[in-house]
Amino acid sequence: MGHVITDKKDIKFKLTDLPVMQKPNSVLMVRPTYFSVDYVINPHMEGNVGKVDKEKAMMEWEKVKSAFELAGVDVHVIDGEEGLPDMVFCANQSLPYYSEEGGKEVLMSIMNSKHRKDEVQHVERWYMENGYEIHHLNYKKIDNFEGMGDAIWHSGRKLLWGGYGFRSSLDAYDFVSDKWDVPVIALELNDPAFYHLDTCFCMLNQDSVLIYPKAFTQNGVDIIKSLFKNVIEADEYEAKELFACNATCPNGKHVIIQRGAEKVNQQLKDAGFEVIEVDTSQFLLSGGSVFCMKMMVW
Secondary structure (H helix, E strand, O other), X not given: OOEEEOOHHHOOOOXXXXXXXXXXXXXXXXXXXXXXXXXXXXXXXXXXXXXOOHHHHHHHHHHHHHHHHHOOOEEEEEEOOOOOOOOOOOOXXXXXXXXXXXXXXXXXXXXXXXXXXXXXXXXXXXXXXXXXXXXXXXXXXXXXXXXXXXXXXXXXXXXXXEEEOOOOOHHHHHHHHHHHOOEEEEEEEOOOOOOOHHHOEEEEEOOEEEEOHHHEOHHHHHHHHHHOOEEEEOOHHHHHOOOHHHOEOOOOOEEEEEOOOHXXXXXXXXXOOEEEEEOOHHHHOOOOOOHHHOEEEO
16 A cells, blocks of 8 residues: 555545544643744744743643644643754654554654754653654654654544655655555645645644645645645635645634634634634744644554
């Protein structure tokens, strides 16, 4: 079953043809004790070095944590590490996987930026302590891979959506596909402001997704629309300025999203979702919001 798909014509299956994968039932978060903007590695950080209000950031983080708990999700917390201000964005350092046969596994990332490479070992420690089988990419062959920042499991199915072009190498998905025998739909990202898949693609449930279409090639948009019955589209302002597509739907019902995305929120409500708005304004200074701030785990 495992192969990497980059063109709509190569999709030879329906979602219902794919094996079911148990959904993750809890979330991992990293306390933002040392969160700040100390360098610039994406367009959103420009002009924001030194501007984070750390007290406000901690309050925002606590409310995001509470939003997951309100949605009925268990939250695991690990401490941030001094000198690693972006470790709070814990969607990036790993890609966990679950199989009925093999149990819990995880593939650790190769971070694109030198500033973030040391984050991986600290997150890996949590997986080791919680019974995961650990896998690593061959860094001599693969330049970078930033975990669930770019690699997002289809809700309830053994299918991976993978972004590439800025932070993750296309070659990394060959490894993932072969290792876990799953198809990977690789989507090329073409706007530096949307450097991770999770900035422009939010999995809502098996049939629904929220996207910012201009972050993809037309081929990518065509692929997305061919597999989802319900595609909600964010406009440029809400996607770029409010990170609307960096929302998360941990249970197929509640969507936790940066406050103020009025157009997207109305579309979500019209589609039957319950919206939980939070303020992540301090984290937006660094180019991240709700999805970036957590990792769904088993």
